[in-house]
Amino acid sequence: MSAGAALDDQPAAVGVDVGGTKLHGLALSAGGRVIAETRAATPVTARPPTTPGAAIADAVVAIVDGLGLAVDGTDVPIGVGVPGMLDRHGVLVCSPNLPGAVGADFPSLLAERLSTGSFVVENDANCAALAEHTLGAARGLDDVVVITLGTGIGGGLVVGGRPMLGAQGFAGEVGHMVVDPSGPLCPCGRRGCWERYASGAGLARLAREAAIGGQLPEVVALAGGDPEAVRGEHVSSAALGGDLDALHVMRELGWWVAFGLANLAAVLDPQRFVIGGGLAAGAGEYLLEPTRVAFDELVEGGTSRPRIDIVAAELGERAGAVGAALVAQSNPSAT
Amino acid sequence: MSAGAALDDQPAAVGVDVGGTKLHGLALSAGGRVIAETRAATPVTARPPTTPGAAIADAVVAIVDGLGLAVDGTDVPIGVGVPGMLDRHGVLVCSPNLPGAVGADFPSLLAERLSTGSFVVENDANCAALAEHTLGAARGLDDVVVITLGTGIGGGLVVGGRPMLGAQGFAGEVGHMVVDPSGPLCPCGRRGCWERYASGAGLARLAREAAIGGQLPEVVALAGGDPEAVRGEHVSSAALGGDLDALHVMRELGWWVAFGLANLAAVLDPQRFVIGGGLAAGAGEYLLEPTRVAFDELVEGGTSRPRIDIVAAELGERAGAVGAALVAQSNPSAT
Numbered sequence: 001m002s003a004g005a006a007l008d009d010q011p012a013a014v015g016v017d018v019g020g021t022k023l024h025g026l027a028l029s030a031g032g033r034v035i036a037e038t039r040a041a042t043p044v045t046a047r048p049p050t051t052p053g054a055a056i057a058d059a060v061v062a063i064v065d066g067l068g069l070a071v072d073g074t075d076v077p078i079g080v081g082v083p084g085m086l087d088r089h090g091v092l093v094c095s096p097n098l099p100g101a102v103g104a105d106f107p108s109l110l111a112e113r114l115s116t117g118s119f120v121v122e123n124d125a126n127c128a129a130l131a132e133h134t135l136g137a138a139r140g141l142d143d144v145v146v147i148t149l150g151t152g153i154g155g156g157l158v159v160g161g162r163p164m165l166g167a168q169g170f171a172g173e174v175g176h177m178v179v180d181p182s183g184p185l186c187p188c189g190r191r192g193c194w195e196r197y198a199s200g201a202g203l204a205r206l207a208r209e210a211a212i213g214g215q216l217p218e219v220v221a222l223a224g225g226d227p228e229a230v231r232g233e234h235v236s237s238a239a240l241g242g243d244l245d246a247l248h249v250m251r252e253l254g255w256w257v258a259f260g261l262a263n264l265a266a267v268l269d270p271q272r273f274v275i276g277g278g279l280a281a282g283a284g285e286y287l288l289e290p291t292r293v294a295f296d297e298l299v300e301g302g303t304s305r306p307r308i309d310i311v312a313a314e315l316g317e318r319a320g321a322v323g324a325a326l327v328a329q330s331n332p333s334a335t
Numbered sequence: 336m337s338a339g340a341a342l343d344d345q346p347a348a349v350g351v352d353v354g355g356t357k358l359h360g361l362a363l364s365a366g367g368r369v370i371a372e373t374r375a376a377t378p379v380t381a382r383p384p385t386t387p388g389a390a391i392a393d394a395v396v397a398i399v400d401g402l403g404l405a406v407d408g409t410d411v412p413i414g415v416g417v418p419g420m421l422d423r424h425g426v427l428v429c430s431p432n433l434p435g436a437v438g439a440d441f442p443s444l445l446a447e448r449l450s451t452g453s454f455v456v457e458n459d460a461n462c463a464a465l466a467e468h469t470l471g472a473a474r475g476l477d478d479v480v481v482i483t484l485g486t487g488i489g490g491g492l493v494v495g496g497r498p499m500l501g502a503q504g505f506a507g508e509v510g511h512m513v514v515d516p517s518g519p520l521c522p523c524g525r526r527g528c529w530e531r532y533a534s535g536a537g538l539a540r541l542a543r544e545a546a547i548g549g550q551l552p553e554v555v556a557l558a559g560g561d562p563e564a565v566r567g568e569h570v571s572s573a574a575l576g577g578d579l580d581a582l583h584v585m586r587e588l589g590w591w592v593a594f595g596l597a598n599l600a601a602v603l604d605p606q607r608f609v610i611g612g613g614l615a616a617g618a619g620e621y622l623l624e625p626t627r628v629a630f631d632e633l634v635e636g637g638t639s640r641p642r643i644d645i646v647a648a649e650l651g652e653r654a655g656a657v658g659a660a661l662v663a664q665s666n667p668s669a670t
Binding site for chain 1: 525
């Protein structure tokens with residue numbers, strides 16, 4: 001091992017990605033290398049919780065400790081990515097996928113628990129977009145939309161080579177574009193949000209509806225024989241195993257992904273869509289290829305406009321946590 | 336009249352706004368004053384036309400001549416705003432509201448007909464946004480969306496104080512966000528585009544459906560007694576006259592306008608929406624007030640996020656033509 005590589009074993013920043021179902025933490029070296037990594041389940045909180053976000057903040061501290069690098073108390077900056085709308089003070093205003101933490105004042109909660117030099121709280125999809133733009137599939141591009149398909153759908157926008165955060169920092173809440181006003185209820189309180197169709201939760205819904213109707217035998221077998229227990233990953237697994245029924249559901253999912261991308265193309269006209277998140281990482285081309293086919297049919301201007309790339313995120317499930325670390329690194333004076 | 340005012344009577348640029356139903360031309364002084372103005376019906380062309388866009392180009396020249404200022408052959412720049420997607424060379428790639436002109440090479444068509452020093456072709460909604468941002472209701476704001484409600488719906492985006500045109504210049508095609516995949520057919524070839532609901536054409540459809548069902552007697556009377564002949568302006572007129580049925584239809588229209596604005600707020604998070612175009616100019620607060628009420632219900636985060644203003648365009652129906660003139664002025668070397 002060279003001296004340079006040894007130097008790159010030191011943590012330059014820690015990133016923690018708080019998801020609807022799991023937390024993911026990692027330490028990044030100055031050279032962008034992941035030098036420690038850990039995961040935990042997102043705590044389920046009573047509703048309404050006594051202190052919104054307290055359980056999440058405890059879990060973030062446990063993740064930081066779990067990295068085994070003793071960064072708390074040092075000047076290693078910590079970035080935390082959170083799903084939902086954060087106001088300029090880091091207070092979570094709205095979060096359909098983290099309902100127990102709405103109203104959480106994360107900067108205060110974390111300051112009570114961590115004595116690190118600095119930490120930053122940022123929207124998780126903005127983190128993922130920064131990571132892909134700095135180190136991944138959006139590198140060097142001026143106009144890119146990074147979509148994170150997980151429990152819900154997140155979006156991070158790059159416009160003119162810079163993150164586009166919006167007037168209040170709420171831009172890129174693309175999962176809550178309504179694509180059918182009479183569609184299924186969304187935890188955000190409305191009906192027919194894009195993430196009811198094109199997320200992990202959407203895939204599970206599509207698959208359960210088919211399974212309860214007697215279809216998808218292999219997927220139901222993976223779910224232990226109970227159609228009601230079918231989850232998105234059962235469909236991904238069956239599709240990767242070549243099950244034709246599961247592949248059909250993945251094509252349907254791809255159509256819904258493409259449907260939202262076509263709407264985003266109408267508004268934003270990016271060069272490229274980068275698709276990340278756990279769902280995309282698990283399904284890979286089984287999802288992306290039908291998405292591309294449907295997108296060409298759905299986008300305004302069709303094939304007579306220059307093609308917009310649809311590619312997989314290069315950082316995969318790590319994008320959110322890597323981006324949170326990058327945000328922390330680029331905001332060393334934040335508190 | 337002072338010498339300064341006399342000087343401000345000279346045309347600094349000409350703008351022509353090509354709409355789906357009419358053309359609107361004006362000459363702008365260096366001080367931003369409209370010193371001549373004229374209108375004409377948009378020519379109906381055979382499909383497919385021999386030379387796409389030739390009839391439109393002839394009509395643009397007639398509008399320029401009709402201003403009576405003999406600007407052709409001078410160095411007064413001419414800007415032309417066109418609905419639809421223009422590629423970087425000014426060729427119309429896609430235009431649901433100007434179908435006879437798809438494929439038109441406007442720079443070449445106009446160069447054959449005009450010997451002016453320079454002219455520029457730009458998307459009409461981008462023109463309107465520039466006008467409102469320079470002289471109207473978006474003045475001084477960094478993050479604004481200007482929506483033009485006419486035959487269709489156009490959108491012009493300002494991000495970080497600058498026009499956001501997208502990677503290919505196609506950004507802001509907001510009328511073709513699909514808001515219901517099983518909705519009515521759109522001239523763009525898909526179903527359920529926002530402009531099927533929230534434009535002048537959408538208002539006419541809402542009203543005709545009600546009229547054919549035996550409702551809206553006053554509106555039908557304004558249309559000469561024929562429910563099939565009901566147009567959007569009949570509803571606006573009846574609403575302005577206090578007809579409760581017509582006001583109900585305007586509230587329904589306002590809901591659909593708000594629905595699209597809520598989707599745009601999720602993606603873009605602007606400070607303000609500026610609503611212009613002939614439909615908004617005609618209906619005024621009868622449309623905007625129900626739009627604001629519905630928007631507060633529909634936007635993600637509701638009233639717990641900072642309010643996004645929804646205001647009328649200050650330049651009214653002139654925004655497109657004024658903006659086309661401003662584009663021409665700011666691109667003196669364009670051909």
